[in-house]
Amino acid sequence: MPSRLDGKRVVVFGGATGIGFETVKLLIEEGALVTVGDLNVEAGAKLSDMFQDSICFQKCDVSSEDDVRALYAQAGEFGGQVDAMVNCAGMQISGEADALALDDWNRIMAVNAGGAFLTAKHAIPYMRKAGKGSIVIIASTAGLRGGPEMTAYSASKGAMVAFGRALAMELGKNKIRVNVVCPGWTDTAFNGPVIETLGGVDARDSMLKVSVPLQRQAHPREIAQVNVHLASDESSYVTGQSIVVDGGLI
Ligand SMILES: NC(=O)c1ccc[n+]([C@@H]2O[C@H](COP(=O)([O-])OP(=O)(O)OC[C@H]3O[C@@H](n4cnc5c(N)ncnc54)[C@H](O)[C@@H]3O)[C@@H](O)[C@H]2O)c1
Numbered sequence: 001m002p003s004r005l006d007g008k009r010v011v012v013f014g015g016a017t018g019i020g021f022e023t024v025k026l027l028i029e030e031g032a033l034v035t036v037g038d039l040n041v042e043a044g045a046k047l048s049d050m051f052q053d054s055i056c057f058q059k060c061d062v063s064s065e066d067d068v069r070a071l072y073a074q075a076g077e078f079g080g081q082v083d084a085m086v087n088c089a090g091m092q093i094s095g096e097a098d099a100l101a102l103d104d105w106n107r108i109m110a111v112n113a114g115g116a117f118l119t120a121k122h123a124i125p126y127m128r129k130a131g132k133g134s135i136v137i138i139a140s141t142a143g144l145r146g147g148p149e150m151t152a153y154s155a156s157k158g159a160m161v162a163f164g165r166a167l168a169m170e171l172g173k174n175k176i177r178v179n180v181v182c183p184g185w186t187d188t189a190f191n192g193p194v195i196e197t198l199g200g201v202d203a204r205d206s207m208l209k210v211s212v213p214l215q216r217q218a219h220p221r222e223i224a225q226v227n228v229h230l231a232s233d234e235s236s237y238v239t240g241q242s243i244v245v246d247g248g249l250i
Pocket of ligand 1: 061
């Protein structure tokens with residue numbers, strides 16, 4: 001039986017760990033060749049060992065237009081086309097607004113919102129040339145609702161949601177689909193500092209029991225499954241959406 005992504009070329013940013021890693025793994029299981037850009041070169045080397053000829057890893061900071069441009073040049077050499085792009089790269093800085101440094105605000109906006117812009121911007125020429133494509137942007141439920149000490153992160157994720165919606169309107173005529181995925185609590189290293197603030201893993205689990213209808217966090221593969229659905233032709237009539245994958249939290 002053919003797999004969902006046989007012969008497809010996909011670019012994944014932030015694919016070295018967590019949700020991005022699970023997305024890369026699932027894309028490869030489904031038959032895709034994947035170019036990965038991430039800051040974490042150690043985890044990137046492990047990916048290359050693990051997936052060998054199915055993957056091409058290059059160091060890339062999504063807030064640098066030169067890095068993103070170079071990553072797409074590499075993807076062009078690796079596969080000659082870009083059928084889909086999934087941006088999982090992201091960072092978090094928490095703290096009360098009146099204690100937040102402007103440099104921290106600017107950095108989080110540059111990586112999360114600016115990264116969404118740059119990674120999509122440089123995918124478009126490939127997709128226009130192919131006459132179709134799928135752009136998947138990983139934001140967060142934090143982009144749809146607020147939370148204490150989350151102003152910068154929420155603002156950056158809200159910008160990603162709005163950017164994705166507007167871009168979908170712009171690119172529909174080119175048969176390029178754009179969707180945003182908004183995960184809730186997901187079991188990756190990303191939440192380490194927040195868990196510490198909450199008082200540890202047990203406190204986190206008690207909080208999840210009362211606040212999440214499914215009473216648990218997501219495994220990163222549960223987010224990856226939605227990402228891969230949106231990257232593939234299975235979702236051929238879905239565009240301009242913010243898909244919430246949060247166990248019912250919001
Ligand atoms: N874990 C959660 O609970 C959760 C919830 C909602 C949204 N998210 C979002 O999901 C995405 C993936 O997070 P994760 O949970 O897998 O965490 P993670 O830390 O495992 O993954 C983030 C990846 O992005 C990479 N990265 C960070 N800054 C980068 C940059 N400037 N350029 C390129 N790569 C960079 C990291 O090296 C890492 O591989 C993030 O955008 C995060 O905001 C996570």
